Amino acid sequence: MNFDLTEDQEMLKALAERFTSDRYDIERRRHYVAEEIGFSAENWQLLGELGLIAALFDEEHGGLALDATGIATVFEALGRGLVVEPLIENVLLAGRLFAAGAPNALRDAWMPALLSGERRIAFAHAESRSRPGRLWVETTAQANGSGARLSGSKAYVPAGGGVDGFVVSARSSGDSAAPDGLSLYFVPAGTVGSSLQAWRVADGQAAVSLDLDGVAGAVPLAGGAAEIETAQTLANLARCAEALGLMERIFAETLDYMRTRAQFGSRLADFQALQHRMAAQYARMEQCRALLNLALVSWGSEGFAQAVDGARAYIGPASIELGHEMIQFHGGMGVTDELLIGHAHKRLLVLSRWPDSPEAALDRFAGLG
DSSP, X not given: OOOOOOXXXXXHHHHHHHHHHHHOOHHHHHHHHHSTTSSOHHHHHHHHHHTTTGGGSOGGGTSOOOOHHHHHHHHHHHHHTXXXXXXXXXXXXXXXXXXXXXXXXXXXXXXXXXXXXXOOEEEEOBOTTOOTTSOOOOOEEEEETTEXXXXXXXXXXXXXXXXXXXXXXXXXXXXXXXXXXXXEEEEETTOTTEEEEEEEOTTSXXXXXXXXXXXXXXXXXXXXXXXXXHHHHHHHHHHHHHHHHHXXXXXXXXXXXXXXXXXXXXXXGGOHHHHHHHHHHHHHHHHHHHHHHHHHHTTTSTTHHHHHHHHHHHHHHHHHHHHHHHHHHHGGGGGSTTSHXXXXXXXXXXHHHSSSOHHHHHHHHTTOO
């Protein structure tokens, strides 16, 4: 099996790596996360100028129609750079759902600004009573002229701060867990009847809770449960790739530290017990890469979603274990704000648990979810 990247994929990888090297170090990352929206608006505009936002869309919507390998290549590079800009939430999920389902007039009005980074939209789907691995939606939609009236609450909207609109899942019929009767709607930010409450995720990402109190004029989008599942599968692939990039980065940082830090007159890297523990984590990373590669070669087949679930079920807990070990090798300073180890580990925590747990992914992989 040939896993060499194509010329276009190498170009995208180099572009993402250049962005991280030019725009990121630990000091600037802390500054970006402290922004009200949880990342740098300037960086988002730059991603638009570089074409990394547009690249994630289908060709018919102004993108490059990247396959699984192209998407994973970009997000692994961004993961190694500890990038905080929410490309997964705002582009792979919300952006692609909007582009695929919006009426022509609405799509034409919004897509140029979405592709350039001038506008962002978020996916408002998860609710406080959501069940892991299920399409649990209690928000209701009632026909209202050419649009719909939405009522309900979306407790968890990642990267929802400062967005210009929301793709909202709501139910016109059926019980809360049924895939039938679930539809998507577009609600511009600030629409009468909507309100936001900002909060922070464990990794510092800015999220919001969106309350909809009889919001009128929501625009119906094409798509429902099946389209949500497809978008989440692609987002989970990107999450796996980002997690692998983060694991590679903190492993390399820890290895450099162990080669220079002396204890009892010897470098930490000279202690055989620590060598064995690092070797075990390296083997774990290679297992993660193998599962990610299995998902990549499954692209376009019926087994793609299952392969992604299998990778996610393994990479989630493996990444947390690796993070714990890298922190342990650094000692107490591993969790301080001055080192990137703790920052990366918090991001791995979020990636491993959102939008659902590794156990839920394992259930889907086994055909139980």
